[in-house]
Amino acid sequence: MDARELGIPFEGEPGEFNAITDVPGVQVGYSTIIEGEGALEVGKGPIRTGVTAILPRSASETLQPVWAGMYALNGNGEMTGTHWIHDAGYFLSPICISNTHAVGTVHHSVTKWMINKYQNQYHNEHLWIMPVVAETYDGILNDINGLHVREEHVFEALNSAKSGKVEQGNVGGGTGMICYEFKGGTGTSSRKLEIDGETYHIGVLVQANHGKRDWLTVAGVPVGKHLQEDTIHGKEMGSIIVVIGTDLPMLPHQLKRMAKRAAIGISRSGTPGGNDSGDIFLAFSTANEMEIPHKESARLKMDFINDEWFDPIYEQAVHAVDEAIINAMVSAEDMTALKPEGKIVKAINHNDLVGVLNEYQRIK
Numbered sequence: 001m002d003a004r005e006l007g008i009p010f011e012g013e014p015g016e017f018n019a020i021t022d023v024p025g026v027q028v029g030y031s032t033i034i035e036g037e038g039a040l041e042v043g044k045g046p047i048r049t050g051v052t053a054i055l056p057r058s059a060s061e062t063l064q065p066v067w068a069g070m071y072a073l074n075g076n077g078e079m080t081g082t083h084w085i086h087d088a089g090y091f092l093s094p095i096c097i098s099n100t101h102a103v104g105t106v107h108h109s110v111t112k113w114m115i116n117k118y119q120n121q122y123h124n125e126h127l128w129i130m131p132v133v134a135e136t137y138d139g140i141l142n143d144i145n146g147l148h149v150r151e152e153h154v155f156e157a158l159n160s161a162k163s164g165k166v167e168q169g170n171v172g173g174g175t176g177m178i179c180y181e182f183k184g185g186t187g188t189s190s191r192k193l194e195i196d197g198e199t200y201h202i203g204v205l206v207q208a209n210h211g212k213r214d215w216l217t218v219a220g221v222p223v224g225k226h227l228q229e230d231t232i233h234g235k236e237m238g239s240i241i242v243v244i245g246t247d248l249p250m251l252p253h254q255l256k257r258m259a260k261r262a263a264i265g266i267s268r269s270g271t272p273g274g275n276d277s278g279d280i281f282l283a284f285s286t287a288n289e290m291e292i293p294h295k296e297s298a299r300l301k302m303d304f305i306n307d308e309w310f311d312p313i314y315e316q317a318v319h320a321v322d323e324a325i326i327n328a329m330v331s332a333e334d335m336t337a338l339k340p341e342g343k344i345v346k347a348i349n350h351n352d353l354v355g356v357l358n359e360y361q362r363i364k
Contacts, residue, residue, distance in 0.1 A: 008326065019189065025247075032170070033049050033175065040341065044146065048142040049144070049173070051154050055094050067250065071263070072280045073262075076278045077100075080134075081093065084130055088293075089253075093129060105147070136209035137237070141336075169328060170333050170335065174208070176335070179332075180215060180224055185208065187329070191320045202246045203244070207240065208240050209240060210279070213228065213231045218269065218357065236276050244258060246313075249287035249288055257310070258283040265321025
């Protein structure tokens with residue numbers, strides 16, 4: 001179930017699947033690792049983690065640049081490959097998201113996967129790989145110091161990637177995440193919009209692991225102040241990764257500006273961006289397909305939308321980010337904490353949420 005099915009009003013028109021996969025060519029895959037019960041024993045579990053993989057150009061049989069821009073609202077986190085995105089405005093890899101201590105394993109595994117997938121190019125040309133790998137901390141619910149994410153899990157996420165409907169909640173890298181002290185995780189949403197007579201898509205995927213209960217706002221309603229039971233720690237301890245994809249033709253500087261709007265999108269649900277939070281955002285465009293730059297000619301041409309037409313684009317990106325976060329929470333399920341041991345991290349109760357929104361006359 002997602003938030004729209006509860007009657008929560010969100011602005012804008014979603015795509016067919018209300019997911020990042022509404023952007024043509026984008027696929028999402030997961031590896032979800034849930035093993036063991038009982039008290040924490042480092043190295044043995046319990047394990048509640050995973051890997052999320054986003055393939056921006058799933059149909060491409062050769063390496064092609066994915067035009068991108070990145071922005072960090074608060075930098076207490078990691079997203080690899082971003083120095084080149086800042087300088088060159090593109091990346092070549094899938095995007096993978098996992099837990100904080102899995103970044104190295106995921107990075108190494110994506111490198112191996114790419115060498116295998118594009119072996120002719122890597123064997124015959126002088127190419128190097130700088131994967132985009134991001135993380136959030138799941139140590140409350142997962143034996144994070146046990147380093148349980150392995151190459152096989154990364155390959156599973158990458159090889160299972162598909163278009164269409166996307167699972168949400170306790171899946172992939174979002175398996176062990178907490179959002180506004182409710183169970184959080186993976187969420188997605190999308191928007192359709194028309195620019196100059198053409199229909200385009202903006203899709204969002206989040207790994208939501210941020211926020212204090214008192215901050216939680218849904219459809220403009222201070223829900224967190226009404227739902228005070230079963231709080232966890234009373235302070236910001238997590239992060240959020242936001243990935244925005246689009247088929248709009250955009251230049252890298254425009255994508256960076258759209259990535260910045262994710263900060264406004266996450267603020268809609270209440271967070272100001274806590275000190276301990278890695279609020280890190282990436283925007284990419286699948287338009288302007290071409291060969292990797294060193295195989296192209298000296299002069300290149302790119303199609304792009306005039307900056308003066310961007311207000312509705314920014315607006316719909318903000319709405320999609322907001323909805324993706326609420327979808328992550330609504331789709332999640334209860335999970336037992338390891339620190340503090342035995343504490344149940346509750347998923348937000350749908351009836352309680354709807355009840356509060358009804359008090360404010362916000363349900364459709």
